[in-house]
Amino acid sequence: MSDVQIIDVSPRDGLQNEPVVVSTEKKKKLIEMLVRSNVKKIEATSFVHPRKVPQMVDAEQVMKQCKEFAGIEFVALIPNLKGFQRAIQANISEVNWVTAATETFNYKNIGMSIDENFAQFKRIVQESRILNMKVCFSIAVSFGCPYEGEVNPAKVISLVERAVEAGADRIGIADTIGIATPKQVKRLLAEVLQVAQSTPIAIHLHDTRGMGLANAYAALEAGVKIFETSASGIGGCPFAPGAAGNLATEDLVYMFERMGVKTEIDFEKLLEAADFAASLTSNQPLGRIRQVEKRGSLR
Amino acid sequence: MSDVQIIDVSPRDGLQNEPVVVSTEKKKKLIEMLVRSNVKKIEATSFVHPRKVPQMVDAEQVMKQCKEFAGIEFVALIPNLKGFQRAIQANISEVNWVTAATETFNYKNIGMSIDENFAQFKRIVQESRILNMKVCFSIAVSFGCPYEGEVNPAKVISLVERAVEAGADRIGIADTIGIATPKQVKRLLAEVLQVAQSTPIAIHLHDTRGMGLANAYAALEAGVKIFETSASGIGGCPFAPGAAGNLATEDLVYMFERMGVKTEIDFEKLLEAADFAASLTSNQPLGRIRQVEKRGSLR
Known part of the structure; x- marks a missing residue:
């Protein structure tokens, strides 16, 4: 049994910002490599309009490919009711709904107010019950917003309360632009x-x-057990300027394992997946472990 | 008043590993830029044999230049009695003695056993009392050693006890190869x-x-108030393979200030110093803040 659950989001958050569309075949290979490294949960794609995020045009095909991997949980991000309908058509078992903590980011990201967004979320939770789907609720820019600056924690808490009441199966607190400090995260x-x-x-x-691992540690100290990261740290949000760089899954796994926090992930195979993830992107990957010379004993 | 003290070690730890010798003039400029950013304590050089560390051949000249900066505390690293004699000749007020937590590293770094090293330290503390010099005691590879692997915390504690008894004016716990986890640091x-x-x-x-900020946060949580970092994250130890990359001063200042921990450092001027520091090195600087697009409101 692992002490924490790591959800790798590289096929979705990692690739959505890339200018060159990555083929479905390569996405499948990335997912396969993550599965081989024993990552048990993967955010594989998003059902978003291809004009907004061209990288995710093959969401249906990607989710179809995922069905080959038994015992792995796959999640697809959905930004609206249309995305939910596509997710139902694709017969998937878990969706991740996104609402931002600030109105401006919500408009830029989803094109509606937080209240409108939340009303839709309540509808999809009800529908999902009948379909036996899990519905997660992610709160983007929970700590800082590129448009509104610092985010009042009370806004996030209020959204968490509403999401619990609506029946969310999991709630994700997202530091979309990598601005949170460990003190904020812990509190x-x-x-x-x-x-x-x-x-x-x-x-x-x-x-x-560079605060990703500090924030992961602070979250762990606060009692969090589920971490969303991206192989090789690829990624960023197309609607959040300067957000480049998810926390690298391998950096988190390295730190946790060295701290005695079990992830059950095969580190060497994860590094292979990270290398492949990096090869799909045009940016310099941010993961640190891969930049360090191999030195057996301390690995 | 600042809540923490930051000792910038870029002129010493930052440059000692560089293949091309940086001129005294450029070192002085780096120190001057750090002083302008309101860094109050700087490890400026080391009195080490120039055959071992050619970059530090101008230790005397650098320390002489430092005398121009009133109100700033300057430290010079010394690895042995010869270094101490040179420090006395140079009429400096604070030296930093280094002993490693492992015998192998101590031999590779200083060429003697920990006990021999410690006997010398006791002698210099006694002499320094007469000369009104401060003597600090730094423990290299306190968490992990490139030769011996994991370091037993009892070894470090024992050295701390001995250094306190000998009369050290400050004790530095060094994660020389960037291997510590926040859990280890806190404990x-x-x-x-x-x-x-x-x-x-x-x-x-x-x-x-990538664990530098996580470890800084863990140390702060444990009650540590003094942090040694390097502008732009330049540096590494010539006797510790793969140790590249001190924690970047500007990354620490950014995190601390955003956490409400006062450093009294002028961030914009520190970034200028960091850019200059980076320009002196052949490696890709590791500091993250400089890689982030400027976005006023969240800076």
């Missing part, structure tokens, strides 16, 4: 965990300013 | 602070595996 997540009660809480981390 | 530093009682404790951080 907010401790409160979120209390408010959420039995609803599982995930933290979605970016490493834009 | 070890809490114990070190207890053992050290009134002797100030510094932590010297590298960011080799």
